[in-house]
Amino acid sequence: MGTSTNNNDSSNDIPCSYIPVPDSLDAAGAMAEPRRQVKGLLVILCGLLVLFLLVAFNGSYRGSNNAHEQASLAAALTSIVDEKSTSSETVPSSSTWSRGVSAGVSEKSNWLFSSNNGEMYPWNNSMLSWQRTAFHFQPEKNWMNDPNGPLYYKGWYHFFYQYNPNAAVWGDIVWGHAISRDLIHWQHLPLAMVADQWYDKNGVWTGSATILPNGKIIMLYTGSTNESVQVQNLAYPADPSDPLLIDWVKYPSNPVLFPPPGIGATDFRDPTTAWLTSEGKWRITIGSKLNKTGIALVYDTLDFKTYEQIEGFLRAVPTTGMWECVDFFPVSKEVENGLNTSVNGAGVKHVMKVSLDDDRHDYYSIGSYDEKNVKFIPDDVDNDVGVGLRYDYGVFYASKTFFDDSKRRRVLWGWIGESDAEYADVAKGWASLQGIPRTVTLDTKTGSNLIQWPVEEVESLRLRSDEFKDLKAKPGSVVPIDVGTATQLDIVAEFEIEKEELEKATSESNVDYYSCESSGGAAHRGALGPFGLLVLADDGLSEYTPVYFYVIKGSDGNLKTSFCSDQSRSSVASDVVKKTFGSLVPVLEGEKFSVRILVDHSIVESFAQGGRTTVTSRVYPTRAIYGAARLFFFNNATAASVTASLKVWQMNSAFIRPYNPDQTN
Amino acid sequence: MTNLKTTTTLFFFLFLIVMTSLPSITLCDEKLIESTCRQTPNFNLCVQSLKSFPGSATADVRGLGLIMVKVMQSKANDAINKIRELQRSAPSPALTSCASKYNAIVVGDIPEANEAFSKGMPKFAENGANDAANEATFCENGFNGRSPLTQQNNAMRDVAAITAAIARQLL
Numbered sequence: 001m002g003t004s005t006n007n008n009d010s011s012n013d014i015p016c017s018y019i020p021v022p023d024s025l026d027a028a029g030a031m032a033e034p035r036r037q038v039k040g041l042l043v044i045l046c047g048l049l050v051l052f053l054l055v056a057f058n059g060s061y062r063g064s065n066n067a068h069e070q071a072s073l074a075a076a077l078t079s080i081v082d083e084k085s086t087s088s089e090t091v092p093s094s095s096t097w098s099r100g101v102s103a104g105v106s107e108k109s110n111w112l113f114s115s116n117n118g119e120m121y122p123w124n125n126s127m128l129s130w131q132r133t134a135f136h137f138q139p140e141k142n143w144m145n146d147p148n149g150p151l152y153y154k155g156w157y158h159f160f161y162q163y164n165p166n167a168a169v170w171g172d173i174v175w176g177h178a179i180s181r182d183l184i185h186w187q188h189l190p191l192a193m194v195a196d197q198w199y200d201k202n203g204v205w206t207g208s209a210t211i212l213p214n215g216k217i218i219m220l221y222t223g224s225t226n227e228s229v230q231v232q233n234l235a236y237p238a239d240p241s242d243p244l245l246i247d248w249v250k251y252p253s254n255p256v257l258f259p260p261p262g263i264g265a266t267d268f269r270d271p272t273t274a275w276l277t278s279e280g281k282w283r284i285t286i287g288s289k290l291n292k293t294g295i296a297l298v299y300d301t302l303d304f305k306t307y308e309q310i311e312g313f314l315r316a317v318p319t320t321g322m323w324e325c326v327d328f329f330p331v332s333k334e335v336e337n338g339l340n341t342s343v344n345g346a347g348v349k350h351v352m353k354v355s356l357d358d359d360r361h362d363y364y365s366i367g368s369y370d371e372k373n374v375k376f377i378p379d380d381v382d383n384d385v386g387v388g389l390r391y392d393y394g395v396f397y398a399s400k401t402f403f404d405d406s407k408r409r410r411v412l413w414g415w416i417g418e419s420d421a422e423y424a425d426v427a428k429g430w431a432s433l434q435g436i437p438r439t440v441t442l443d444t445k446t447g448s449n450l451i452q453w454p455v456e457e458v459e460s461l462r463l464r465s466d467e468f469k470d471l472k473a474k475p476g477s478v479v480p481i482d483v484g485t486a487t488q489l490d491i492v493a494e495f496e497i498e499k500e501e502l503e504k505a506t507s508e509s510n511v512d513y514y515s516c517e518s519s520g521g522a523a524h525r526g527a528l529g530p531f532g533l534l535v536l537a538d539d540g541l542s543e544y545t546p547v548y549f550y551v552i553k554g555s556d557g558n559l560k561t562s563f564c565s566d567q568s569r570s571s572v573a574s575d576v577v578k579k580t581f582g583s584l585v586p587v588l589e590g591e592k593f594s595v596r597i598l599v600d601h602s603i604v605e606s607f608a609q610g611g612r613t614t615v616t617s618r619v620y621p622t623r624a625i626y627g628a629a630r631l632f633f634f635n636n637a638t639a640a641s642v643t644a645s646l647k648v649w650q651m652n653s654a655f656i657r658p659y660n661p662d663q664t665n
Numbered sequence: 666m667t668n669l670k671t672t673t674t675l676f677f678f679l680f681l682i683v684m685t686s687l688p689s690i691t692l693c694d695e696k697l698i699e700s701t702c703r704q705t706p707n708f709n710l711c712v713q714s715l716k717s718f719p720g721s722a723t724a725d726v727r728g729l730g731l732i733m734v735k736v737m738q739s740k741a742n743d744a745i746n747k748i749r750e751l752q753r754s755a756p757s758p759a760l761t762s763c764a765s766k767y768n769a770i771v772v773g774d775i776p777e778a779n780e781a782f783s784k785g786m787p788k789f790a791e792n793g794a795n796d797a798a799n800e801a802t803f804c805e806n807g808f809n810g811r812s813p814l815t816q817q818n819n820a821m822r823d824v825a826a827i828t829a830a831i832a833r834q835l836l
Binding site: 167265358 | 772783
């Protein structure tokens with residue numbers, strides 16, 4: 001019959017002659033049993049697959065895991081999401097862009113939102129060739145950057161430098177070489193080192209010299225390897241008896257240092273001159289960074305071939321970024337001389353200097369060297385390494401000192417880049433200068449800054465001089481200084497402000513000090529400034545570069561002086577940098593305002609208060625050139641009259657040229 | 666059984682969701698493109714430019730910089746071609762001046778940026794890229810408002826600005 005029931009009546013146990021129909025009624029149900037098992041398997045497999053995908057998915061997905069995010073990611077596949085609607089850190093569109101997070105400026109920064117007036121293409125060969133300097137170091141053509149391994153040896157000053165033999169822009173870097181008897185008259189020698197090893201194939205970069213007590217020269221430099229890893233290499237003169245040091249040998253087992261663990265392969269460069277430790281080892285420091293903290297690594301060595309890394313850092317300062325071209329040296333508190341790099345002890349302060357990659361400026365800090373703990377401790381953390389004082393408030397980077405044993409002075413070299421456009425550099429066939437070498441000493445009057453001054457040998461270039469005493473300029477006036485042409489000058493000037501006006505002047509309550517950079521330049525007048533000199537000016541004053549002082553009376557009644565160089569009217573061409581550079585300068589009781597200015601065609605180097613604050617700038621006039629360049633004394637203050645006394649020398653050329661063995665000296 | 670059906674359906678939908686999210690696994694490397702581009706003046710152009718080059722998905726920031734230099738090269742070529750065309754039909758001092766600007770970009774800025782990115786000296790990549798943007802603007806301004814090269818100059822300037830911003834991220 002159709003249905004069967006469990007027949008509990010044992011007496012009715014009849015043997016089945018057909019397959020009993022189970023309780024679920026339909027025909028499909030009759031096949032359910034085996035299919036259920038297969039389905040179960042399928043479900044499990046599916047689940048495993050899903051599980052697997054989820055795990056794989058989670059493993060590589062860095063975002064959040066909610067379904068909404070997943071859905072919008074899918075949408076992103078087909079269209080670019082408009083970030084403006086989702087991100088709060090959007091950088092504005094190109095027409096109004098800012099410089100980004102850091103206030104850093106590159107050498108050729110995006111300065112076009114400054115004035116658009118002026119001529120777009122006034123440059124001719126006459127103007128461009130005028131730009132070449134008469135007495136500043138520069139190769140005959142092409143690009144130069146960092147000073148390398150400066151040293152004095154067997155009667156000659158040697159200067160090496162980063163050089164591109166092929167173009168007027170950075171690239172293909174090798175070591176240029178020049179010699180001089182007096183740091184001023186240079187003769188070019190053949191390239192000292194080229195990129196001929198795997199460990200410097202991608203760049204023979206910056207380095208420093210150490211002269212051992214026995215007179216042996218050690219050169220340590222950074223190489224960029226064929227895989228662009230930054231390593232340190234050892235080189236030395238091929239023939240120490242050759243005073244010209246023409247040929248150099250690279251240590252066969254280079255590199256001597258690789259980036260240590262935790263340091264980026266491209267964050268390890270510019271080894272310093274070594275100094276002796278009290279244990280008789282040689283010690284060097286190399287700049288680097290960890291995220292955005294600038295650091296200085298320390299290594300000890302006995303033979304410059306094998307090194308031991310000292311734990312920790314000589315100094316580390318957050319937010320300063322990569323430290324390039326670290327320099328570390330002692331200065332005397334007691335005597336005017338420079339000191340050998342190994343000197344330490346009472347009567348000595350130490351200076352730590354870095355070049356910040358982020359803003360292309362050189363900073364120094366004065367403090368103490370704790371030799372035992374291998375630490376530099378700044379005297380004033382507000383003026384710590386990378387955040388305090390700068391060597392120079394204009395264009396000045398990758399600087400490096402060396403101890404000149406022959407005259408017992410510490411001499412500073414600095415790279416001065418261009419402030420014009422690349423097309424002009426291509427047209428004129430060269431780019432960059434070195435500043436006039438400067439002596440560096442501690443300012444014993446203030447104790448808190450260095451003094452820099454052009455080496456005395458530059459005075460050997462002085463030709464005839466003109467002297468002017470007690471010239472008076474009323475508020476808002478310009479006084480011509482008749483010296484004939486004014487393109488190669490050494491100027492020493494002193495200024496005094498009318499005393500009554502100084503006393504009468506009211507305190508500025510809302511400003512701490514006058515900021516050169518944001519001032520808008522010498523056109524903006526105050527009661528006690530600006531006043532100074534107009535260099536590279538033309539008769540009609542259509543082009544001029546003010547180098548000036550600006551005095552304010554602070555809220556405490558004390559005078560605060562700023563010293564600036566203003567390029568905003570330096571040229572009618574609009575494709576040159578038109579910024580104003582400068583800083584505060586300490587002016588002590590009884591001191592007049594004093595400045596020394598070296599004018600040499602397209603470079604102006606200014607030293608205020610005997611070298612407490614310096615500003616180097618590059619200027620590219622189109623009219624105030626050759627015989628048309630003039631010098632003026634100006635006073636753009638509103639209240640005070642200013643009296644000036646100055647002496648101006650015409651400067652000879654240094655006749656920098658290739659070395660000729662037949663010529664003497 | 667309804668239980669099984671529900672479970673299967675559930676699994677099926679779960680499977681679907683996962684499958685549609687799968688592409689995000691490859692998108693993960695493009696997160697670098699997006700985060701890098703977010704720190705440039707023109708996010709959209711940056712992403713577009715980078716994604717148009719193969720290899721951008723797996724490049725590091727330095728590699729993205731190198732790709733942008735290639736983009737700069739192509740914009741410079743566009744401008745130079747247009748300048749040549751115009752020099753035949755409507756020569757002018759402004760046009761000649763533009764030729765010298767773009768020449769500087771091609772012989773100076775682009776090789777500098779290329780070498781700087783590849784050799785690990787981003788500072789000079791930023792210099793080269795910034796200068797290229799400047800040169801394009803000088804070219805544009807030389808026409809005093811009636812420039813035939815506005816599109817090319819804007820394109821050059823915009824990609825150069827992006828390249829400079831990428832270099833800054835490597836400092």
